[in-house]
Amino acid sequence: MQPSRDISRLIEIMAALRNPNGGCPWDLEQDFASISNYTIEEAYEVADAIERKDFSDLREELGDLLLQPVYHAQMASEQGLFDIGDVVYAITEKLIRRHPHVFGEDAARNAGGAKAKWDEVKADERARKAAKKQAATSLLDDVPQVLPALARAEKLSRRAASVQFDWPDWHDTLAKVREELDEVTSAAQTNDKAKVQEELGDLLFAAANLARKLGIEPEAALRDANAKFTRRFRYVEARAAADGVALADAGLERLDGYWNEIRARDRSGGV
Template sequence: MQPSREISRLIEIMAALRNPDGGCPWDLEQDFASIRHYTIEEAYEVADAIERNDMGDLREELGDLLLQPIYHAQMASEAGHFDIGDVIFGITQKLIRRHPHVFGEDAAQNAEMAKGRWEAIKVEERAAKAARKGDTTPSLLDDVPQVLPALARAEKLTKRAAKVGFDWPDLASVAAKVEEELAEVAEAHASGDKAAVHEEIGDLLFAVANLARKAGVDAEGALRDANLKFTRRFHHVEARCREDGIAAAEAGLDRLDGYWNEIRAADKA
């Protein structure tokens, strides 16, 4: 077995790994549930490589991600459900159907018009999918994946609801809702009711996700960037502690805050 640029070789390798006669014992033990988290992790690693603009890592991580649908399709084929050909047929069929302005006679004059047609076709597809499953009362929210990160899912839920007009009129209105939820967190904390604090912080985070959507900001991406910024600044704090010959745990909040303000000021310069 030799490497190849053809996807057919990847399919052959996966089939060999899953072959009960001479395959890999670990791969043979896996099922859809056991490798599910790898699929999610690989998608995040692709996103990380993109954010770092590391093309070498991106090439490698895309390969790792590509393995996941091949793996799932191989297991599905073994069980008689579908194979990778069915997966590829399904996505090509969907792309052709959702782009009548490219593959049909329905011209689109700009990106906004193309997006509108895409969304209209998706609504029709959701209704058809619900009908196949016997669901006579489909919801706009039905196919928002439960496994999405909570912040990203909150943003997607509010985006879906906004399609039927269930939305705040402007950014200021959502900002006021965030302030209201923050006040309710403080009220719940003052009451000593931990369950209420849990609920109100959830409402606050949901409102912040909605604020991000209204502002045209990817909430998940914004929080990732904030995490990176915090990490970089805290590294500066730790470095300054080492320079001054003091352990971070013994420096005290005032000194730590001073170091933090140094890097914060440098960022704004």
């Protein structure tokens, strides 16, 4: 078995790994549930490589991610459910159907028009799925449960906004954030952890909604904030080490002083 640029080789390798006669014992033990976390993890690693602009790493991570649908399709094929060809057919059919302005006669003059067409087709797909199930359905049914909570909050509020269940503008949404913050303050004074958790959840949901109203992806915003905090805290650690002070012994006043140094440097555009 030799590596190849042809995806059929990847499919062959996956089949060999899952072959009961001579396959990999670990791969043979896996099922859809045990692999699902790896699928999510690989997607995050792709995003991380993009964030770092490490395109050599991105190539490798995209390969790891590509393995996941091949892996799932192999297991499905073994059970007679579907194979990788069915997966490819489904996505190509969906892309053609969702882009009538490209592959059909409908016209979309700009990106906004194309997005409107996409949303229109998706809404029709949800309606057809509901009819097929012959059961009551919700606009929120196909927002994945496994999304990071902040990203899911943004998608839930976006879906609700599609039927005008939304604040008129970001000013009203910001007022809601302030209202939820006040409720967190009140709950914190009761020492009722369950209530505090509930109100904090409401505050985070309102913040995600505000981000959407401002055209910001909350998950991306928080990821950037995490990166900024990490960079600044490393500066604090370096300053403490340069002064010969252990972090645990430095005290809040000294550490806050280091923190304010890097904040001031950031504001001034220094390095």
